[in-house]
Amino acid sequence: MRAVVCQEAGGPEVLAVADRPDPSPGPGQLVVELAAAGVNFIDTYLRAGVYPASYPHVPGSEGAGVVVGVGDGVAGVAVGDRVAWESAPGSYAERVVVPADRAVPVPDGVPLETAAALMLQGLTAHYLVTSTYPVRDGDDVLLHAGAGGVGLLATQLAVARGGRVITTVGSAEKEELSRGAGAADVVRYRELDDVAADLPRVVRDLTGGEGVHVVYDGVGKDTFDASLASLRRRGTLVLFGGASGQVPPFDIQRLNRAGSLFLTRPTLSDYVVTRDELLGRAAELFAAVEDGTLDVRVGATYPLADAPDAHRALEGRRTTGKVLLVP
Ligand code: NDP
Numbered sequence: 001m002r003a004v005v006c007q008e009a010g011g012p013e014v015l016a017v018a019d020r021p022d023p024s025p026g027p028g029q030l031v032v033e034l035a036a037a038g039v040n041f042i043d044t045y046l047r048a049g050v051y052p053a054s055y056p057h058v059p060g061s062e063g064a065g066v067v068v069g070v071g072d073g074v075a076g077v078a079v080g081d082r083v084a085w086e087s088a089p090g091s092y093a094e095r096v097v098v099p100a101d102r103a104v105p106v107p108d109g110v111p112l113e114t115a116a117a118l119m120l121q122g123l124t125a126h127y128l129v130t131s132t133y134p135v136r137d138g139d140d141v142l143l144h145a146g147a148g149g150v151g152l153l154a155t156q157l158a159v160a161r162g163g164r165v166i167t168t169v170g171s172a173e174k175e176e177l178s179r180g181a182g183a184a185d186v187v188r189y190r191e192l193d194d195v196a197a198d199l200p201r202v203v204r205d206l207t208g209g210e211g212v213h214v215v216y217d218g219v220g221k222d223t224f225d226a227s228l229a230s231l232r233r234r235g236t237l238v239l240f241g242g243a244s245g246q247v248p249p250f251d252i253q254r255l256n257r258a259g260s261l262f263l264t265r266p267t268l269s270d271y272v273v274t275r276d277e278l279l280g281r282a283a284e285l286f287a288a289v290e291d292g293t294l295d296v297r298v299g300a301t302y303p304l305a306d307a308p309d310a311h312r313a314l315e316g317r318r319t320t321g322k323v324l325l326v327p
Helices: 041-048 112-132 149-160 172-180 195-206 224-229 253-257 275-290 304-315
Strands: 002-005 016-019 029-039 063-070 082-085 095-099 140-143 164-169 185-188 212-217 231-239 262-264 298-303 322-326
Touching: 002 304, 016 304, 029 082, 029 112, 029 304, 041 304, 063 095, 063 112, 082 095, 082 112, 112 149, 112 275, 112 298, 112 322, 140 149, 149 164, 149 172, 164 172, 164 195, 172 185, 185 195, 195 224, 212 224, 224 231, 298 304, 304 322
Parallel strands: 140 164, 140 212, 164 185, 212 231, 231 262, 298 322
Antiparallel strands: 002 016, 029 063, 029 095, 029 322, 063 082
16 A cells, blocks of 8 residues: 655655555454545644654544454444544555544545544534533634634534634635634734734724633644733633644743633543543534534645645645545
8 A cells, every 4th residue: 555654754845655565453453445634733743853753654643434454353343334533643544554442433424535624623623612611602712723624613613602703814815714614703813013912902802802701722832922811801721732833831820910811731632532522522523514514624635645735735824624635
């Protein structure tokens, strides 16, 4: 089979297609013929060496496809079943070994590409707005990178719960997409002279001087100060990523001075701990796709061999919605 293989950490050019032996399923595992793999920010962190990886490294952790092999001790899954996953290392490959307990059955009404697009970013959007800070009817919400993969999905889910969502985006095209997802107000933050000073002022103007109940911030370094200053008293900052870089060490007294704020830094694996939790969140997402209340935008699809271009686009802020790789 063909797979994308990195021999060393580096820029997008280290992603090269190579032949690999066809995998066979060990106990508790499935082998899945890939329909689509998701491209995620964490793949770029591992490729670049920001997070450690061992080499040769096959990137990717997310995808969907059809089961072609079932290992010993696996019950309830058969060859030919359609499954999706968010945590199977080596997903940028024609055949992927997936732990059976992380494989989610995909309903007939959901295309495999849509399922691949929903697993990591969709589950993230779901846990952020339903569990980390559960959006309540009438809440004011600020969400950065509103036209991104997590952004478009989290906006729709927060609006469905009655939130009034303000987003930030990097371009006019992204503004249109974000409004289409239900954002009530959209701020083009790259046009502000000083994001840390100007964005909180805009947000307060939009919320009657109060600030928002919650900020979901996956941009990190460039937005963190603005996010804190955009919160109302006792508001919650959910820092869930660092697309612009990691936030430096933080003086906890700032939470006190800024109005008894809450700060959390969540990660998906802590919100899909048990199989029931994984299946429950995925089932809600798939049901929303099937009844038409959740639109999943696949902004770009690349062949496996063009993985370097996919990474360049994601890191260069040129993507909207989900980026997929197909065999
Ligand atoms: P996106 O599709 O949102 O892409 C990132 C977006 O961030 C860009 O399109 C861009 O939007 C914005 N951005 C702002 N500054 C930069 C910068 N300097 N470089 C690159 N992008 C920048 O990505 P995802 O939806 O996949 O992920 C969003 C964030 O969520 C990431 O930080 C990711 O690591 C994190 N994440 C966290 C998870 C968790 O459980 N904690 C799980 C999944 C993702 P614009 O042009 O509009 O500014």
